[in-house]
Structure formats: structure tokens, C-alpha cells
Amino acid sequence: MLLCIDTGNTNTVFSVWDGERFRALWRIATDHRRTADEYFVWLSTLMTLQKLDLNITDCIISATAPRVVFNLRVLCNRYFDTRPLVVGKPDCLLPVAPRVDQGTTVGPDRLVNTVGAFDRHGPDLIVVDFGTATTFDVVDTDGAYVGGVISPGVNLSLEALHMGAASLPHVDVTMPMKVIGTNTVACIQSGIFWGYIGLVQGIVEKIRQERGRAMKVIATGGLAPLFDQGFDLFDAIEDDLTMHGLRLIHDYNKEMAHG
Ligand SMILES: Nc1ncnc2c1ncn2[C@@H]1O[C@H](COP(=O)(O)OP(=O)(O)OP(=O)(O)O)[C@@H](O)[C@H]1O
């Protein structure tokens, strides 16, 4: 079985692919101090509860926080006797190379998203991921990542308001019915919710203009459904896009290695 690990700056997601489908998905807060032994105790408990054998034979990792890779590598070596593929490292091939400025390191999560989205939706895409950051990844006609946009994430923006302004409380994001708030919480919720609706609409429109062609918009990440309530922003929402991309990249590397 293949273990896919997606480490974001906030959360790390583990999922197990049995050759036909993903059997489970588990989430843990990202913390680079977590040791291989801690990961294993946690993971093996969940796998056992799910009645999954512990026979992981392969592993692929996408890590936006490079410091966590060391302990995840040790997890794979020590407990599963396998050498993980790490997206972004030279020995991990991508089906199509990204076209960006020389010397730029594209976030592995963005590369993985583009591979997953291109497989399902074909050419000319904008992938929007609502994670720690809200990212827009542009997929060219041949499936290459050709750049995009990085904006502060929804929860990060809420946290920044709370941290930076003495009188602003911590607020959870929801969809307010009206744009004019009549109390502090409603005002913040409006700023975040309607602000992000405008952000997505505006950036998508500008990308389409710059590319001069129709482009499908694929959304992923925990908050994507919140922004899809009747605004027609997205052509599809896929919560498993990153895992799908990781599996494809793993399969591609296997194929290349075995000819
Ligand atoms: N209505 C909501 N309000 C606040 N958070 C939400 C809501 N719905 C989902 N979430 C959060 O979205 C998160 C899942 O998002 P996702 O995994 O895409 O990104 P992340 O973990 O925040 O960021 P990263 O991938 O960068 O670590 C979960 O932490 C979940 O708590």
C-alpha cells in the first residue's frame, strides 16, 4: 500500500492508497518537532482502528514546511522499510516540468495540485487552494504549472486582525447575509467573507484576461465549500485533489523507473 503525506503549514494529512482507492484519511497539526516514533504510534493506532494492515510498501511526501521532511523520512525508513519520494527533490519526476523563473522553488503542494487537476479536468485551469495561504495555480495547455498567485489564507487574515488590533476579537469565518455589519463580529465576518469572494472573482478574471482564453476554476481546501454558496466561482470543488496528485506522481515515478 502507498502512504501519501501532504504537509501544509497548518495541517498534515496522511492517506493510504490500496491500489484501487484511498482507504482512509487522517489529519494532524503540523509540528516539525514531532518525531518518527510519535508519528508511528499515532498512525499505527489509526490504521489498526480502521482494520488496515500495516503493510506500507511505498511512500510519497509533499512538504511545504521543509523541516518536517527529516522526521517523515525516518518514519518511512524505520517503520515501513521504504525510501519516500519527496516532491520537489531532483529524484522526484513530474509529468510536465513547471515553467517559472530560474531559481524559483514552487511550493510542492501547488505542483501536486496542478498534476491532480490536469488529470481530471484537462488543460487551461486555475486551481484555487484555501489553505494557510489562498493560492491560485495556473495550468497551461500541456499541464505545466506556469505560475500563479499567493494571498493570505482566510484563517491567517482573521488571526492577523485579532493580533494587530486591540479591540478586534478572534472570529470564525461564516457567510454573512448582509455586507454592512452592525456589530464588530459581523463587520469582520463581512470583510473576510465578501473580501475573499471579491478576491477570487477579481483574480480569476485577471488571469483569464492575461491568458486570453477560457479557463476552468477548480477549488480545493477546507474552506472551498464556504465560498461556493451560489456565487458560481468554481467549476468543481475537490477535497481530494492533493492526494490524487500525490498518487499520480508516485505512479509516474514508478513507471519511469521500471521503463
Ligand atoms: N467553516 C470553517 N471555519 C474555519 N475553518 C474551517 C471551516 N471549514 C473547514 N475549516 C478548516 O479548514 C481546514 C482544512 O483546510 P486545509 O487542509 O485545506 O488547509 P489547512 O490545513 O488550513 O492549511 P495547510 O494545508 O496550509 O496546512 C481545517 O483545519 C478545518 O478546520
Ligand SMILES: CC(C)(CO)[C@@H](O)C(=O)NCCC(=O)O
Ligand atoms: C504558498 C504556500 C505556503 C501554500 O501552501 C506553499 O505552496 C509555499 O510555501 N510555496 C513556496 C513558494 C511558491 O509556491 O512559489
Ligand SMILES: [K+]
Ligand atoms: K492543503
